Structure formats: C-alpha cells, structure tokens
C-alpha cells in the first residue's frame with residue numbers, strides 16, 4: 001500500500017496544500033527507495049493504478065467529495081498534484097535504469113586482457129630432498145613420525161646411551177635453554193641436536209614391530225660456514241622387529257641409495273662409532289658425479305675429493321642399552337633387535353644439486369631458490 005489518502009473535512013486551499021504536501025513527502029520517500037525496474041513498477045502501480053492507486057483515491061476523496069463551491073479550486077490543486085506525482089514517477093524510472101547500467105558498467109569484464117600472473121611458491125630444495133627420502137621409505141612400509149624441537153636432556157642424551165658427562169655430549173655442541181639449573185639434569189631443556197629423541201618417544205608409544213622415518217630440524221652450536229649451520233635438517237630411520245640383522249640394514253640402505261641417487265651407484269660400509277648403535281657404520285655411495293673414478297676428464301672430482309666415494313650417512317644396530325629405556329613397552333633386547341640410520345638432509349641436497357655453499361639454503365634469496373622450483 002503506497003499511501004493512505006485521508007478524507008478531508010476542510011476543503012480550503014490552505015488545508016488542501018497541507019494534505020498535498022504530506023502526500024508529496026510520502027511520494028518522495030518511496031521514490032528514493034526505488035533501485036530497479038521491478039521495484040519501480042510496484043511503486044508506479046501503487047500511485048497510478050486505475051482502481052485503487054493513490055491518484056484515484058485523491059480523485060474520489062478530495063475532488064469528488066468537495067462541496068460544489070470549492071470544486072474549481074480543488075480541481076486545480078488536484079491536477080497540479082497529479083502532474084507532480086507523474087513527474088516523480090517518471091524520474092524514478094530514469095534513475096532506476098541509470099543505476100542498472102552503471103552496475104553493469106562496474107561488472108564489465110574484458111576477457112581479452114592478459115590475466116594477472118601470481119607467482120606461486122615452490123618447495124625449498126632441502127624440503128624437496130627430505131620428501132624424496134621420505135617417499136623411498138614410505139614405499140618400503142615405513143611411517144613418518146615427528147616430535148618437539150625443544151627436548152629434555154633425557155630424550156636427547158640419556159635414553160640414547162649418552163651417560164651424564166659422556167664426552168659425546170661435548171662433541172654435540174648443544175644449545176641449552178637458559179635458567180634450567182634448578183631442575184634435575186634429565187629434565188633440563190635444550191634444542192634437540194638430532195631427531196633420535198623422536199625415535200625413543202615413538203617406541204614409548206608404539207610396540208614392536210616398527211618401521212619409522214623421522215624428518216626434522218635440529219640444532220647445534222656451530223658457527224655458520226659453507227658446510228655448517230646452527231640449524232639444519234636430519235632424517236633418521238628405525239626398524240625394530242624380531243630377528244633384524246646387519247644384512248637387513250645393508251640391503252635396505254643399498255636399495256634406498258639406488259632409489260635416491262640412481263640405480264648404478266654402489267654402496268660401501270665402514271666401521272664407525274655412535275653411542276646408540278653397536279656395531280656402527282658409515283655408509284658411502286660411489287660418486288654419482290665421476291662414477292667412482294675420482295676424475296672428471298683430466299680434472300680431480302671435487303664432491304668425492306678424488307676418492308670415488310661420498311659419505312652419506314651414519315647407521316648401525318640399535319644398542320641393547322637403548323632398548324632397556326623402552327623395555328616396559330615390549331622392547332626386550334633379548335627378544336627384539338633393530339637397525340637405525342641418520343643423515344643430514346641439507347648435505348644430501350648439497351650433493352644432489354651440486355651446490356657448494358650450505359648458507360645458500362638458509363638465506364632465502366629467491367634468485368637462488370627459483371632454480372629448484
């Protein structure tokens with residue numbers, strides 16, 4: 001209902017002016033709310049419909065009801081009013097149509113313009129290398145585990161067979177969290193120096209048999225140079241079951257190296273030492289740059305320092321002392337055995353991509369990183 005036209009008692013020009021002003025105010029208000037053609041049609045019908053539009057009511061209630069002697073004046077005023085109403089309604093249509101065009105104008109899309117190119121990110125070469133290593137072990141049935149980077153002395157050292165004051169703790173150049181002196185040694189916090197604590201945490205939570213790989217950031221108090229960084233990346237693996245032997249370690253790692261560096265690489269194991277494995281070994285891969293000859297044409301091969309072999313990782317059979325820390329969860333060293341290995345993912349990435357400075361991986365220079373996208 002557009003506007004309810006009141007009946008009039010007073011038909012004097014002044015009274016009629018007042019009533020007309022009220023009606024026009026309502027008209028303007030309604031016109032202002034018209035934004036499209038269908039709104040305008042409703043608006044127009046409300047005011048102009050022949051049967052019960054506002055103008056028809058004005059005709060009936062004001063003109064027809066007027067006393068004879070006032071009819072002339074009332075008729076003039078009503079005509080005036082009709083004109084105003086018609087004008088306002090016409091103007092509202094033009095406005096509604098104009099608004100529609102400008103909406104279209106705004107939403108106009110030139111599909112022939114070239115698109116906006118958003119540069120997309122890419123995997124960092126170290127993460128890419130880690131994912132490749134993880135994929136090799138996933139295909140062998142290993143699952144991936146992760147754990148905290150801030151660790152306790154217990155998980156980082158004690159449970160891994162580094163007794164308090166063991167010289168290997170100095171070798172690690174650990175970054176300790178300050179203000180921990182009031183706690184017992186085993187509870188003191190530090191930045192993990194290897195991902196091995198996650199292996200202990202996983203054995204506490206999963207009974208044997210297990211096959212896991214653990215990728216992650218590790219920290220050491222080393223000043224940065226071409227081959228060192230205070231933060232770097234490690235991937236460790238662990239297989240525990242009944243009757244796991246050194247031959248399983250050799251076969252698994254030989255397969256993994258062929259999958260990573262190409263099926264023509266050979267592997268070689270040399271004795272080594274780690275507190276948490278016995279026996280322990282270093283794994284070398286025949287140089288995938290020079291093919292093992294140590295020479296590139298008449299030049300010495302740099303990556304293998306002319307030896308024909310590149311050291312990739314450390315490994316060994318899990319020391320029974322380590323199993324004792326998780327014996328309560330089924331890791332009885334008399335019943336189960338296992339092998340473990342650990343490698344620096346950054347070092348593997350350096351070798352794989354022939355990069356000669358580790359720092360390039362940590363400086364975030366897009367000109368360098370773009371090469372690996």
Ligand code: 2NL
Pocket residue numbers: 196199200234236238274276277313314315316317318319322340341342343344
């Ligand atoms: C290296 C050598 C290694 C392990 C890591 C390990 C973990 C547990 C038990 C036994 Cl829970 N061993 N991990 C074993 C041998 C070597 O890492 O040079 N990493 C960069």
